[in-house]
Amino acid sequence: xxxxxxxxxxxxxxxxxxxxxxxxxxxxxxxxxxxxxxxxxxxxxxxxxxxxxxxxxxxxxxxxxxxxxxxxxxxxxxxxxxxxxxxxxxxxxxxxxxxxxxxxxxxxxxxxxxxxxxxxxxxxxxxxxxxxxxxxxxxxxxxxxxxxxxxxxxxxxxxxxxxxxxxxxxxxxxxxxxxxxxxxxxxxxxxxxxxxxxxxxxxxxxxxxxxxxxxxxxxxxxxxxxxxxxxxxxxxxxxxxxxxxxxxxxxxxxxxxxxxxxxxxxxxxxxxxxxxxxxxxxxxxxx
Numbered sequence: 001x002x003x004x005x006x007x008x009x010x011x012x013x014x015x016x017x018x019x020x021x022x023x024x025x026x027x028x029x030x031x032x033x034x035x036x037x038x039x040x041x042x043x044x045x046x047x048x049x050x051x052x053x054x055x056x057x058x059x060x061x062x063x064x065x066x067x068x069x070x071x072x073x074x075x076x077x078x079x080x081x082x083x084x085x086x087x088x089x090x091x092x093x094x095x096x097x098x099x100x101x102x103x104x105x106x107x108x109x110x111x112x113x114x115x116x117x118x119x120x121x122x123x124x125x126x127x128x129x130x131x132x133x134x135x136x137x138x139x140x141x142x143x144x145x146x147x148x149x150x151x152x153x154x155x156x157x158x159x160x161x162x163x164x165x166x167x168x169x170x171x172x173x174x175x176x177x178x179x180x181x182x183x184x185x186x187x188x189x190x191x192x193x194x195x196x197x198x199x200x201x202x203x204x205x206x207x208x209x210x211x212x213x214x215x216x217x218x219x220x221x222x223x224x225x226x227x228x229x230x231x232x233x234x235x236x237x238x239x240x241x242x243x244x245x246x247x248x249x250x251x252x253x254x255x256x257x258x259x260x261x262x263x264x265x266x267x268x269x270x271x272x273x274x275x276x277x278x279x280x281x282x283x284x285x286x287x
């Protein structure tokens with residue numbers, strides 16, 4: 001069965017994945033960013049082998065969402081999957097269902113902070129370009145030609161197209177998940193790491209019937225600190241980093257806890273975002 005780690009892009013999904021891996025592996029393993037492969041992206045070529053012929057055809061991918069999940073669940077093993085896909089359907093094909101899903105950890109982040117990371121990651125020239133991206137109700141994530149080269153043109157290595165929509169629509173879509181759903185705010189992970197990560201560990205433990213000790217949780221928090229992740233990227237690089245216009249890798253762990261929209265965004269930009277997503281931001285306590 002699948003436990004989804006769902007988020008809009010640049011909302012802390014990678015940080016959360018590393019915490020989960022540290023929680024499950026502990027101190028016995030010398031962790032590095034390569035261990036993130038233990039929680040694969042979905043949809044990904046690996047899950048769709050023999051199911052589709054064109055891995056970049058969104059309609060073909062959507063048609064096989066459920067089939068691919070049945071396929072990976074056929075051995076009855078537990079799997080965590082990272083996804084930026086909205087929870088919904090395309091042409092009558094549902095993204096997932098209760099038969100394939102054990103639970104969901106949904107991480108959200110203030111869109112005024114999301115936008116600074118989005119601008120860096122996707123090489124937007126202005127914040128207005130980034131606003132267009134997070135406001136686009138039909139936004140789709142797919143690989144650019146430069147990114148395909150980053151994956152050494154091995155199609156077995158890259159993620160498939162994902163429907164992410166706008167920041168607001170994405171949040172509302174996953175909020176409709178009824179089965180074993182946990183909502184986590186990125187800002188709470190920064191402000192109250194012990195309490196929030198413990199809540200995540202208890203949620204996972206209840207799903208997989210494991211009682212994590214306080215020491216296990218504390219160790220996982222320490223091993224997955226933003227500073228440690230930042231240093232790992234600095235020393236060894238990170239395959240999920242995007243490529244900038246000069247052909248060099250952007251810094252993936254960009255600002256993290258230092259990402260404060262009040263110090264970065266002009267009032268006109270922050271006001272525009274607040275107006276665009278007022279309802280969702282009020283619901284989440286961002287306004």
